[in-house]
Amino acid sequence: MNKGLQLRTRKGDETVHPKICVPLMGKNREALQDEWKQLKEKTVDLLEWRVDYFENIRDVDLIVDIATEIQRETKRPLLFTKRSEEEGGQAVSLNENEVVQLYEAVIANDAVHGVDIELRQQEKNIHHLIEQARNQKIDVILSYHNFTETPSALLLEEKISEAVVLGADVAKIAVMPQSKMDVLTLLQVTEKMSHTMPIPLISMAMGRNGMISRLAGGLFGSALTFASGAQSSAPGQIPTADVEQVLRILKRNM
Numbered sequence: 001m002n003k004g005l006q007l008r009t010r011k012g013d014e015t016v017h018p019k020i021c022v023p024l025m026g027k028n029r030e031a032l033q034d035e036w037k038q039l040k041e042k043t044v045d046l047l048e049w050r051v052d053y054f055e056n057i058r059d060v061d062l063i064v065d066i067a068t069e070i071q072r073e074t075k076r077p078l079l080f081t082k083r084s085e086e087e088g089g090q091a092v093s094l095n096e097n098e099v100v101q102l103y104e105a106v107i108a109n110d111a112v113h114g115v116d117i118e119l120r121q122q123e124k125n126i127h128h129l130i131e132q133a134r135n136q137k138i139d140v141i142l143s144y145h146n147f148t149e150t151p152s153a154l155l156l157e158e159k160i161s162e163a164v165v166l167g168a169d170v171a172k173i174a175v176m177p178q179s180k181m182d183v184l185t186l187l188q189v190t191e192k193m194s195h196t197m198p199i200p201l202i203s204m205a206m207g208r209n210g211m212i213s214r215l216a217g218g219l220f221g222s223a224l225t226f227a228s229g230a231q232s233s234a235p236g237q238i239p240t241a242d243v244e245q246v247l248r249i250l251k252r253n254m
């Protein structure tokens with residue numbers, strides 16, 4: 001029944017009309033329900049459950065149940081993410097094996113459409129989860145986030161290539177620009193890599209400097225942009241209605 005995140009790979013030089021993804025960050029079922037119910041009328045293509053904000057992160061059955069509910073009630077593809085503290089997530093008490101077990105459970109129960117796995121995870125765990133996800137036709141995003149700086153274009157290209165080689169369905173990079181030039185580095189890498197990659201690429205520069213990448217990233221080949229709903233999960237996220245308006249203007253005039 002699962003059909004993944006439904007993101008498109010860029011074909012040659014074409015303009016990408018990015019999808020909009022809104023993070024859900026409630027700490028319990030009620031808070032999450034409040035969040036997704038507010039989004040029902042809005043133009044939101046996907047939802048991301050940032051489960052590192054959830055207070056019962058050790059309760060695997062409850063998490064599977066809530067993810068199933070979000071999918072069923074919102075009728076939108078659901079991306080499941082346990083972001084690590086090192087890459088901008090909340091401090092939670094799970095070790096890497098327990099995170100793998102949590103991912104295995106949501107995958108096995110077909111409770112989500114996609115999972116975000118950080119490239120920093122052990123390679124054997126990445127391979128294992130990709131295999132599980134593939135059996136269920138669930139997409140795997142392999143991701144890299146840098147909340148302090150923007151590494152060189154070369155390093156960013158290496159991260160994207162690593163995701164492709166490991167077998168990701170989607171590659172994602174998020175960086176913190178210290179200057180406008182850093183934003184251009186991110187966009188340049190996006191433009192270069194998205195032309196030739198066999199899978200979709202998601203990229204963004206965070207913070208105030210990076211805002212333009214969240215609005216215009218599609219022109220450079222980014223397949224998805226994260227916009228804030230009830231809460232924002234990263235610096236520089238713009239409310240979903242504003243993002244939708246800008247994307248509509250760009251699409252109408254392309």
Ligand SMILES: O=C1C[C@@](O)(C(=O)O)C[C@@H](O)[C@@H]1O
Pocket residue numbers: 023048050081083088116143145172174204206226233234235237
């Ligand atoms: O990876 C990302 C991108 C993000 O960090 C952003 O900058 O919008 C927001 C996160 O929730 C998501 O998991």
